[in-house]
Amino acid sequence: MxxxxxxxxxxxxxxxxxxxxxxxxxxxxxxxxxxxxxxxxxxxxxxxxxxxxxxxxxxxxxxxxxARIDMAYAARALAAPTAFEVARRYLTDNVDAVTAPGRPPGCLSIQGGLSSAPDDDPIVRYLAARRAEAEREFARRFQRAIDEGDLPANEDAAELARFLSTVSAGIAVQAAAGARRDDLQRVVDRALAAFPAGAGDGEGARRV
Missing domain, CATH: 1.10.10.60 (Homeodomain-like)
Structure with missing residues (x-):
């Protein structure tokens, strides 16, 4: 700069x-x-x-x-070898990030626009657009997993990405409200239990 x-x-x-x-x-x-x-x-x-x-x-x-520094874990998660591992790494690292000692609890991209005046609509739309682009990145990664047979062929990549995005946003809001790291990790465990198994893998809900 x-x-x-x-x-x-x-x-x-x-x-x-x-x-x-x-x-x-x-x-x-x-x-x-x-x-x-x-x-x-x-x-x-x-x-x-x-x-x-x-x-x-x-x-x-x-x-x-x-996004470049505090949320670098998102890019690392997207590089994971399986769709389940993408979700596990992203949500686990998300919990660590939103409860990091010495930092405000929660997430800047969520907290920044939670309370806004009508004049702040451009900021609300800006944050929403950034979250939507991040969601599309996960959807592309999950579609690749479907194409490669890592996820069942009847899975919906966009829905999986939205699920992951919604869970991570909820975790950030809960952290800002004072939720403890171990409690949020249990939320992650529940979410991962609902994540689909890979094609031919009957252990999907047990891989948490």
């Missing part, structure tokens, strides 16, 4: 974005003011505008960075 005029001495844009992530995560998009951001990031408003743009643009940059 290139920082233009107005940069304060010693300004680190990545560290500043990390502070913005923390504020948006704890307070949501609507509940975060420009003063909250500049105070947390250690810069003034001209520097914020010069480096990141307005509040909406700063939020989008924060979400991008959060």
């Amino acid at each position: 290139t920082v233009t005029r107005g940069r304060p001495r010693g300004f680190d844009p990545e560290q500043a974005l990390d502070q913005a992530i923390d504020v948006f995560w704890r307070q949501g998009y609507e509940g975060t003011s420009l003063s909250d951001l500049t105070t947390a990031m250690g810069i003034n408003r001209p520097s914020l505008y010069a480096a990141f743009g307005n509040k909406e643009q700063t939020f989008k940059l924060a979400v991008d960075r959060y």
Whole structure:
């Protein structure tokens, strides 16, 4: 990221974005003011505008960075060798991420838009579009599993992806409300018990 005029001495844009992530995560998009951001990031408003743009643009940059770093586990899960292992790794790592010590509980991409005003509709739609794209990635991976015989031919890849997305979102909301990691892991175990067995594999619900 290139920082233009107005940069304060010693300004680190990545560290500043990390502070913005923390504020948006704890307070949501609507509940975060420009003063909250500049105070947390250690810069003034001209520097914020010069480096990141307005509040909406700063939020989008924060979400991008959060997705690359805090949600890198999603890409690792998609690379797993079987559909069941994709689901297991994704949900298990999701629990670890939303209950990580030293971080706000829950998920920025969920918490950021839970409470919003009518004027914040572009942010709500932006977050929804990102979640939909992530869901499509899982659907493509599950369709590949169907094509390769790893999942039964009559499975619906899009429905499986939506199931996984809904469970992970629920886990994030529960974590933000104070649910404990071990309780959320039991939710994962229940969800995985409902995940379909691979073609010719009668042990699907017992592989948890």
